[in-house]
Amino acid sequence: MLQKNQPPQRQDGARNHQMPQQERPPSFQQLEDMASWANIPTNKGKTIELPFREFVLMVQKVGSMGLEWVLYRNDGVNSAREWDIVTDDVNMVNNTICAQFPDAEVSLATSARLGAAKMHLDGVLDEPAATAISSPTMSDLAKKGKPSMTGGLRPSQLPALLQSIALGAMTGNLEIIASNDTAELYFNEGKLYHCALRGMEGDGAVVELVSWEAGDYAFYPDISAEKTTVRIRLENLLMEGMTLVDHYKGLQALGMTLEKYVRKNMTGITEVEFEQVVAKGVPADLNFQKQMYQAIDDKTTVVELLRRFPFPKRFWVPTLFNLAHCKLVGFFDVPTSLEPQTANQSSVEPMFVDWSQVRTAEKTLTRLDTGIYSYPALLWFIEKEFARNELFNRPFSLLVLDVGVINGQQVQPFNAESMKNFALRIEKLKRKTDIIAHFETFGLAILLPETIVASARGFHITLFEALYKSEILPGIPNDAIKLECGVSGIPDECKNIETLLAMAKPKG
Numbered sequence: 001m002l003q004k005n006q007p008p009q010r011q012d013g014a015r016n017h018q019m020p021q022q023e024r025p026p027s028f029q030q031l032e033d034m035a036s037w038a039n040i041p042t043n044k045g046k047t048i049e050l051p052f053r054e055f056v057l058m059v060q061k062v063g064s065m066g067l068e069w070v071l072y073r074n075d076g077v078n079s080a081r082e083w084d085i086v087t088d089d090v091n092m093v094n095n096t097i098c099a100q101f102p103d104a105e106v107s108l109a110t111s112a113r114l115g116a117a118k119m120h121l122d123g124v125l126d127e128p129a130a131t132a133i134s135s136p137t138m139s140d141l142a143k144k145g146k147p148s149m150t151g152g153l154r155p156s157q158l159p160a161l162l163q164s165i166a167l168g169a170m171t172g173n174l175e176i177i178a179s180n181d182t183a184e185l186y187f188n189e190g191k192l193y194h195c196a197l198r199g200m201e202g203d204g205a206v207v208e209l210v211s212w213e214a215g216d217y218a219f220y221p222d223i224s225a226e227k228t229t230v231r232i233r234l235e236n237l238l239m240e241g242m243t244l245v246d247h248y249k250g251l252q253a254l255g256m257t258l259e260k261y262v263r264k265n266m267t268g269i270t271e272v273e274f275e276q277v278v279a280k281g282v283p284a285d286l287n288f289q290k291q292m293y294q295a296i297d298d299k300t301t302v303v304e305l306l307r308r309f310p311f312p313k314r315f316w317v318p319t320l321f322n323l324a325h326c327k328l329v330g331f332f333d334v335p336t337s338l339e340p341q342t343a344n345q346s347s348v349e350p351m352f353v354d355w356s357q358v359r360t361a362e363k364t365l366t367r368l369d370t371g372i373y374s375y376p377a378l379l380w381f382i383e384k385e386f387a388r389n390e391l392f393n394r395p396f397s398l399l400v401l402d403v404g405v406i407n408g409q410q411v412q413p414f415n416a417e418s419m420k421n422f423a424l425r426i427e428k429l430k431r432k433t434d435i436i437a438h439f440e441t442f443g444l445a446i447l448l449p450e451t452i453v454a455s456a457r458g459f460h461i462t463l464f465e466a467l468y469k470s471e472i473l474p475g476i477p478n479d480a481i482k483l484e485c486g487v488s489g490i491p492d493e494c495k496n497i498e499t500l501l502a503m504a505k506p507k508g
Helices: 028-039 090-100 103-109 138-142 157-165 203-209 234-252 271-278 287-295 302-307 315-327 354-363 375-392 416-427 453-468 499-502
Strands: 047-052 056-059 065-073 079-086 117-120 124-125 149-153 172-177 180-189 191-197 215-221 261-264 329-331 396-407 409-412 437-439 444-447 480-489
Touching: 028 047, 028 056, 028 065, 028 090, 079 090, 090 453, 157 172, 157 180, 157 191, 157 234, 180 203, 191 203, 203 234, 215 354, 234 271, 234 315, 261 302, 271 287, 287 302, 287 315, 302 453, 354 375, 375 396, 375 437, 375 444, 375 480, 375 499, 396 416, 396 453, 396 499, 416 437, 416 444, 416 453, 444 453, 480 499
Parallel strands: none
Antiparallel strands: 047 056, 056 065, 065 079, 117 124, 149 215, 172 180, 172 215, 180 191, 261 329, 396 409, 396 444, 396 480, 437 444
16 A cells, blocks of 8 residues: 555656646557656656556556556555566557547557568557468478477477477477467577467467367478567466366366356345455456456456456456356356336337338348348448547557468358358357448458457457368368458557558558
């Protein structure tokens, strides 16, 4: 606890560098400015703070550990630390703030400035929107030369493979190709210093990688990477990854799937009672558990809940596992039934609506062969969202999928029946407000209203994971299906519809 009514001060007693008081939560630009100030060598050990409402956000450089971000609450009576994060990743801090302050979402409108640079969400790689995600080509593999070690992964074999490379003090590139992903790991005399896979890199990518149970690997000696992203010891990351796998399997044993609805099992629980209950479970960030629990409204699916908290598995899995393990929440096939009408509502005679006419009108917007909204209809929906953005500054994102069946050296587009079945798979994972439509002739798009790009990219990763958990299309092996994705959004990355379409279209 801090002293009453006193702003937090540096330990050496010197005054902090304070930015002007403001009402809104910090914007992404302000977070970048604070990080830049703290990273100036002459400011090492000094603190910069931004006061807003009854909060103060502080950041300072803490030696080689990176930047320490601390959020304090000072309501005029008590002062307390809300949370602290040690990271150089501004995106992670921004997403933490967005999760706590819903009105901070519209502040994240700076992704367009990233260009070719890549920002990270504590492991989640925020790819430039124009870059499609695809597997390496044969020409890329040929440049690496002949591998010194190859094989196929079996369940739980990956930790042993990584440890054998470390014990053998090997130097080079380990490439692992799974049906829906490719991982690249780089070692120098047995020390892992860089790891990247689709959507992630660094320590978080290693933790995520531990859950892989199938794939082909090859080790290419004497190949190096220009960056260092892995900072935690490999043994510790493997231990964290194996614990994460156990927690995820525990969630599945408790009935969790991405399509299930999350519902609270206890009503009227106080904050003190909540803290006492979760304290009996596994270690997990208390504030994050409170935020996630408060976000559960008994009418939200797991995948939609994760869109509100676009964090890597290493954050949300232990949190959700603890809530379920402590019997605070459960997973159900249907949401909570609608509340009964109030007395005022029951006194009003409802109007008769012929919903069959609505369905007839809706069919005019769909393609006859698939029953999916047509590309012109998609453009019309986007035009409406763009108008909402112009008038109310509300964000929206577009996710475009390039799909097909691999046949030798060619890719054949999905036929009408396959496209219809594929859209039905996605229908179970999207929100009711999201719209699935054709993109041009052979692609598929998902329009995501009220969604910033960081959340859209998180949904893309979750979507791919869910699709590859089982057979994507009946009778077709998953590794024979081409599935590439592009994501962009307004106003995060562009300001007009034509640029949005170009940036979201996969370039593979």
